[in-house]
Amino acid sequence: MLLLLKLAFRNIFRNFRRSLLTFLSISIGIGLSIIIVGILIGTEKQSIRLLVSTRIGHAQVYAAGYVEEELTLPLDYTISGYEALVDELLTIPAVQTAAERILFPATLTDGIDELRITGAGIDAIRENVTFHLADRIVDGTYIAPGEEKILLGDVVAELFGKRVGDPMTIIARTKYGAITALDVEIAGLFNVGNPEIDNNYFFLPLDIAQKILEMENEITEVTLFGNSMDEADALETYLNGRFDTNIYDIVSWKYSSKDLLKLYSMKSKGTQVIYLILFIMISASIMNTMLMSVYERTREIGTLMSLGFRRRNILSLFALEGGFLGAFGGVIGTIIGGAITYYLKIYGLNIEFMIKSGFENFPIGSRIYAEINPASLFYFILIGVSIALLSAVYPSWKGARMEPTEALRAV
Amino acid sequence: MAEGIFLILKNYELIMEIIRLEKVEKIYRSGKTEQKALEGIDLSITTGEFISIAGPSGSGKTTLLNLIGCLDKPTAGEVIVDEVRVKNLDHNQLADLRSQKIGFIFQTFNLIPVLTAYENVEFPLLLRHNTNAEERNKMITGIFAEVGLAEYMHRRPTELSGGQQQRVAVVRALIKKPKLILADEPTANLDSGTGKAILQIMKELNKKNNISFVFSTHDRMVMDFASRLIILKDGKIIKDINQDNSRKN
Incomplete structure (x- = not known):
């Protein structure tokens, strides 16, 4: 075996230029795969984290029946006497923070232009404790109970050509279907980093929302944070056991981000096709090198x-040569790909150009940070060696x- | 007495038959075309012989060497190598037989370019797994000194002259102490002086180790070197001359 290893190792340096090209194609293929995987996993995690931290929390409590129709933001399924519910939720050790909200469909107008938008009536204090909204104000001030003022996304304000202090009108339907309107003043502009919120939401004090929607002492949801995203399923199970499921729909972030998760699962199939193409390229390069070598x-x-x-010695010799190329290419590709991915994890990748070209509402922000799992890097080395060995089988x-x-x- | 073996007491030396060919025929087929390369070959080679196989191109010299060397099997007839009938052996058994009993020397030297001269010679020993590193080192350095290549041992083939490469090839064939060494036109790629020196070495090793040498050649000088000359024509042996006897006479 040592003899075979020595021969195989030296043989890969015989035609240095060809081996180098093969080695480069393996390294680049493996390196690119690591970077693509890192960016995709990073994007997925980042967008879900962003969605969780700015919109859905770890779990939500709705009135029973709400989640079936949540897309239309119905006001028919409301939680009355929510103060007691929130207080009870906050006594649960696994619940860190909770904030009550009314989400409602609205039209925002300045008398000339109008925009269909989602209104969010919030308890200003609890919302800030839960989602740190006051920290995301980029201009103006935060809102306080009783003020007929709104917080508007800076992008939306720019769209209307409005600034802090300018008046706007909210048009909505009350719980009973009547059209209602309220003149408000822009208290501040926010940017939470989630385009879904920044482009499609405005916030107003909960009591004002309750007043215009005729929902006194009612809300549509309580959003809460537990200890971690990983424990959200356990929290959901616990809450469903503790509260009457005939009265409440209680779901974790996984349910609320199911569309996003489905999108990522579809995307991962597309990624597999990219891998396949990369691996075929690597494979063809090794097969070509090995066939030339045999001839x-x-x-x-x-x-x-x-x-x-x-015969099996000859087979092993060429297979080992392929294996060596795969191993060297795999290791170097993994080191380079890993280093670039690590850089992207720390410093991120600016994707502003993508955001502006069709991904405006994608919950990702303008900079994506890659994810890297050191243990998984070994799989890439293993993949490099396996592809090389498989590709060397026919020539061998x-x-x-x-x-x-x-x-x-x-001759 | 075992089949394929005869013992003759000649000048107090034990002479054993190591190769016997019986009515050997080799036909190459390509589509519907058949080409008879060898026909009705009967041949016996005993230990210590120094044989030259001569004949014009296409007479079947290389085919005969390939059959004797177990690199190929006959279409008909029997090739018996040291009591073993080749016909019944599979690829692996043939490889093992070559590894144990036969050494090869090629016209183009055929050293493994990525190995040094020392490693090329060590190669057949490593395949046989019956020596340790110390034994191998002793054998290899000894034999390199014997053929005057001690200072070139650790050079790669490309750093050696043609004559030096062929001497390494001779040493590689000899190191495992085979029963028989086959050489296909061993001097064809060398100048006459170097070719003669290689033949001298082969002859000395033949005498010293009692290993049989069989080589094919076109070269008159090489033919004269042999103690037995076999001449082939159109796939048949037309002459089998004991040149030692002829010279005495």
Whole structure:
């Protein structure tokens, strides 16, 4: 075996330029795969984290029946006497923070232009404790109970050409279906980093929302944070056991972000196709190198056979050469790909140009941060070696099945 | 007495038959075309012989060497190598037989370019797994000194002249102490002086180790070197001359 290893190792340096090209194609293929995987996983985690931290929390409590129709933001399924519910939720050790909200469909107008938008009536204090909204104000001030003022996304304000202090009108339907309107003043502009919120939401004090929607002492949801996203399922189970499910719909972030998760699962199939193409490229490059090697060394194969090399020794020799190329390419590709991915994890990748070209509402922000799992890097080295070995099988087999006399006759 | 073996007490030396060919025929087929390369070959080679196989191109010299060397099997007839009938062996058994009993020397030297001269010679020993590193080192350095290549041991083939490469190839064939060494036109790629020196070495090793040498050649000088000359024509042996006896006469 040592003899085979020595021969295989030295043989890969025989045609240095060709080996280098093969090695580069493996390194680049593996390196690119690591970077693509890192960015995709980073994007997925970042967008879900952003959605959780700015919109859905770890879990939500709705009135029973709400989640079936949540897309229309119905006001028919409301939670009355929510103060007691929120207080009870906050006594649960696994619940860190909770904030009550009314989400409602609205139209925002300045008398000239209008925009269909989601209104969010919030308890200003609890909302800030839960989502740190006051920290996301980029201009003006935060809102306080009783003020007929709103917080508007800076993008939306720019769209209307409005500034802090300017008046706007909210048009909405009350709980009973009547059209209602309220003149408000822009208290502040926010940017939470989630385009879904920044482009489609405005916030107003809960009591004002309750007043215009005729929902006194009612809300549509309580959003809460537990200890971590990973424990959200356990929290959901616990809450469903503790509260009457005939009265409440209680769901975790996984339910609320199901569309996003589905999108990522579809995307991961697309990623598999990219891998396949990359791996075919690597494979073709190795197969080409090994076939050339077999043809060039035909007489040497004959010599080895005359010295007593068995067919399986010839097969192993070429397979090992492929394996070495795969291993070196895999290791270097993994190191380079890992280093770039690590850089993207720390400093991120500016994707503002993408955001502005069709991904305006995608919950990701303008900079994405890659994810890297050091343990998974070993799989990439393993993949490099496996592809190289598999690709070397045919050329090796071709070399091994030669008849010694035929091989020795080769020029 | 075992089949394929005869013992003759000649000048107090034990002579054993190591190769016997019985009515050997070799036909190459390509589509519907058949080409008879060898026909009705009967041949016996005993230990310590120094044989030259001569004949014009296409007479079947290389085919005969390939059959004797177990690199190929006959279409008909029997090839018996040291009591073993080749016909019944598979690829692996043939490889093992070559590894144990036969050494090869090629016209183009055929050293493994990525191995040094020392490693090329060590190669057949490593395949046989019956020596340790110390034994191998002793054998290899000894034999390199014997053929005057001690200072070139750790050079790669490309750093050696043609004559030096062929001497390494001779040493590689000899190191495992085979019963028989086959050489296909061993001096064809060398100048006459170097070729003669290689033949001298082969002859000395033949005498010293009692290993049989069989080589094919076109070269008159090489033919004269042999103690037995076999001449082939159109796939048949037309002459089998004991040159030692001829010279005495």
